Amino acid sequence: MTINLAAAAGNPGLNVSIFVGVVAITLFIVYRVSSRNTTTADYYAAGGAFSGMQNGIALSGDYLSAASFLGIAGAIAVYGYDGFLFSIGFLVAWLVPLLLVAERFRNTGRFTMGDVVSFRMRQRPVRAAAANATLVISFFYMLAQMAGAGGLVALLLDVHTKGGQALVICVVGAIMVLYVLIGGMKGTTWVQIVKAALLLVCVSLMSVFLLGKFGFDLGSLLGRAAENNALSGLVLEPGARYGKTETTKLDFVSLSLALVLGAAALPHVLMRFYTVPNAYQARRSAVWAIWTMVLFYLSTLVIGYGASALVGSDAIINAPGGENSAVPLLAFHIGGTVLLGLVSAIAFTTILAVVAGLTLTASASFAHDVYANVLKRGNPEPGSEIKVARLTAIVIGCLAVGGGILATGQNVAFLVALAFALAASANLPAILYTLFWRRFNTTGTLWSIYGGLASCLVLILFSPVVSGTPTSIIPGVDFAVFPLSNPGLVSIPLSFALGVAGTFVGERKGSGDPERRDEMDVRSVTGIGSG
Amino acid sequence: MKTMTSFSRDHDFTEEENDGQPDFSAIAGSAEFVQLRRRILRFVLPMTGLFLGWYLIYVVLAAYAPEFMSIRVGDNITVGLLLGLSQFATTVAIMIGYVVFAKRRIDPATAQLREHAGKASR
Numbered sequence: 001m002t003i004n005l006a007a008a009a010g011n012p013g014l015n016v017s018i019f020v021g022v023v024a025i026t027l028f029i030v031y032r033v034s035s036r037n038t039t040t041a042d043y044y045a046a047g048g049a050f051s052g053m054q055n056g057i058a059l060s061g062d063y064l065s066a067a068s069f070l071g072i073a074g075a076i077a078v079y080g081y082d083g084f085l086f087s088i089g090f091l092v093a094w095l096v097p098l099l100l101v102a103e104r105f106r107n108t109g110r111f112t113m114g115d116v117v118s119f120r121m122r123q124r125p126v127r128a129a130a131a132n133a134t135l136v137i138s139f140f141y142m143l144a145q146m147a148g149a150g151g152l153v154a155l156l157l158d159v160h161t162k163g164g165q166a167l168v169i170c171v172v173g174a175i176m177v178l179y180v181l182i183g184g185m186k187g188t189t190w191v192q193i194v195k196a197a198l199l200l201v202c203v204s205l206m207s208v209f210l211l212g213k214f215g216f217d218l219g220s221l222l223g224r225a226a227e228n229n230a231l232s233g234l235v236l237e238p239g240a241r242y243g244k245t246e247t248t249k250l251d252f253v254s255l256s257l258a259l260v261l262g263a264a265a266l267p268h269v270l271m272r273f274y275t276v277p278n279a280y281q282a283r284r285s286a287v288w289a290i291w292t293m294v295l296f297y298l299s300t301l302v303i304g305y306g307a308s309a310l311v312g313s314d315a316i317i318n319a320p321g322g323e324n325s326a327v328p329l330l331a332f333h334i335g336g337t338v339l340l341g342l343v344s345a346i347a348f349t350t351i352l353a354v355v356a357g358l359t360l361t362a363s364a365s366f367a368h369d370v371y372a373n374v375l376k377r378g379n380p381e382p383g384s385e386i387k388v389a390r391l392t393a394i395v396i397g398c399l400a401v402g403g404g405i406l407a408t409g410q411n412v413a414f415l416v417a418l419a420f421a422l423a424a425s426a427n428l429p430a431i432l433y434t435l436f437w438r439r440f441n442t443t444g445t446l447w448s449i450y451g452g453l454a455s456c457l458v459l460i461l462f463s464p465v466v467s468g469t470p471t472s473i474i475p476g477v478d479f480a481v482f483p484l485s486n487p488g489l490v491s492i493p494l495s496f497a498l499g500v501a502g503t504f505v506g507e508r509k510g511s512g513d514p515e516r517r518d519e520m521d522v523r524s525v526t527g528i529g530s531g
Numbered sequence: 532m533k534t535m536t537s538f539s540r541d542h543d544f545t546e547e548e549n550d551g552q553p554d555f556s557a558i559a560g561s562a563e564f565v566q567l568r569r570r571i572l573r574f575v576l577p578m579t580g581l582f583l584g585w586y587l588i589y590v591v592l593a594a595y596a597p598e599f600m601s602i603r604v605g606d607n608i609t610v611g612l613l614l615g616l617s618q619f620a621t622t623v624a625i626m627i628g629y630v631v632f633a634k635r636r637i638d639p640a641t642a643q644l645r646e647h648a649g650k651a652s653r
Binding site: 081084085088089091092094095096098099100217218219220222223226236237238239242243249250252253256257260280283287290294297298436514515518519521522523525526527528529 | 552553555556558559560564567568571572575578579582583586587589590591593594595597600601605606607608609611612615618619622623625626629630633638641644645648
């Protein structure tokens with residue numbers, strides 16, 4: 001059985017009209033909710049006026065990118081259990097923000113990650129470091145989403161020429177800049193809420209339907225999945241993808257570490273905790289996000305194995321888009337053209353919404369940390385910061401479009417995993433130390449952020465991802481001296497160690513202000529003094 | 532809201548300094564604050580160790596003990612699948628545990644401290 005998806009869809013016209021409809025609805029929402037969007041507090045943090053429930057759903061919207069929706073379900077459909085391992089890392093990761101970060105972040109900062117890590121440190125170098133980390137992480141994450149958008153649309157709309165895909169990426173870039181400029185954080189948040197709700201309803205209905213088809217017996221669903229998979233019984237066991245050699249096993253452990261520690265340090269996730277009024281609502285945000293993600297990842301398990309059972313792994317691998325086509329193919333199999341169009345539109349909105357969130361975060365970090373605090377030393381002219389933020393959003397949009405066109409065809413899952421590794425290495429140690437370790441100082445912060453960032457990038461450069469294998473970015477040459485394709489196993493502990501080392505080296509200079517330290521301590525725990 | 536009977540009235544940080552800021556150093560040094568901070572850390576740090584350790588055990592089992600993970604315990608249900616689903620269960624359990632702990636042990640104490648600091652809860 002071979003299904004050519006584009007041919008099966010038969011009618012790209014229907015897909016296009018569903019896409020246009022969804023985009024029109026979301027733009028209308030953005031326009032309606034953003035009557036007032038003139039201050040930095042409105043633009044960056046929606047005036048802190050969202051409830052924990054709204055923000056929690058928006059958080060899951062930010063987090064569940066197209067890579068999660070299409071990528072994980074597709075990996076389960078093709079590789080079985082090894083795909084499931086991904087979703088567990090993505091979910092367990094959320095205990096880090098819940099237990100350690102969310103409430104203290106809300107209490108301490110106002111708009112960006114730089115607000116928290118620079119709170120009791122020397123402002124200019126630390127803010128510049130935080131902004132650098134934010135911009136690099138957001139850029140890699142955005143490249144992944146844009147490259148994914150090109151591939152997805154090629155798959156669903158039957159656009160296969162380079163020029164056609166570039167045009168699609170330009171349109172995606174233009175729409176997301178519109179979201180951000182018109183809607184600011186408030187508009188972007190509502191887009192996330194609408195998108196997350198659509199996504200959750202869609203995946204949970206699909207998985208209930210699939211379970212129903214097998215008499216609500218997971219065992220028989222799995223049995224059929226194994227029958228129709230080229231790997232047969234191996235899909236129920238770990239190792240189909242990562243178990244080949246000792247290196248791939250270690251690579252898997254490295255990836256898992258990056259996933260579980262990266263979520264709490266992604267700048268666009270952190271920034272969401274500022275959109276609620278207080279720490280209690282920040283906690284509720286994390287709780288709602290975890291509930292929605294439990295539902296989502298359990299559904300992807302059923303959908304992934306369901307796709308293997310009903311569509312078959314051969315048909316999925318041979319379809320344009322490979323693994324990523326598992327969910328669309330399954331949608332077509334159980335719901336025909338209309339469900340396929342709907343699933344595609346949701347995936348497309350997902351990319352738009354995630355990219356808009358990233359653009360907002362990166363523009364906030366540049367305008368608030370670099371422009372207002374580093375260049376203008378905390379005293380920008382009234383109204384100029386938000387102008388810079390809007391301008392930056394446009395520049396970032398252009399960069400993302402350019403990068404996305406160049407990155408088309410790159411492995412999306414790799415780029416996302418890299419962004420997680422970067423976040424876990426550059427941001428997480430500095431955030432945890434500054435919140436929980438009184439002695440931590442400016443030198444420690446700088447060593448940890450720059451050390452984590454640099455080690456991660458250097459290890460990637462010398463990994464098999466860049467050179468040495470047929471699937472590398474530069475396949476012709478081989479300078480891959482580092483064997484793992486995910487650097488987390490080395491760079492995350494290194495960054496934690498550098499934070500400690502830098503703190504003890506910097507201590508001699510007598511840096512650090514005890515009063516500011518007390519203020520941060522009290523403020524982060526109780527919220528006294530926070531806006 | 533429950534009140535903490537043990538809350539001492541010896542301290543008073545309602546006096547604000549000239550710039551309208553609460554006296555953070557006085558609060559940071561107060562017994563109530565030190566106790567609250569320690570109580571939070573005693574909950575969140577072991578819990579973090581617990582879930583990270585449990586997750587890493589699971590990851591290492593999946594990578595290095597595939598035979599164990601592949602044992603069938605039922606009709607196509609493997610040990611690995613059950614362990615994976617148990618990660619979902621422990622995540623939800625730790626989340627609920629923290630929410631209950633925070634509601635009973637953190638929020639009332641924070642409210643007291645804020646009241647004493649002269650800042651109404653927002």
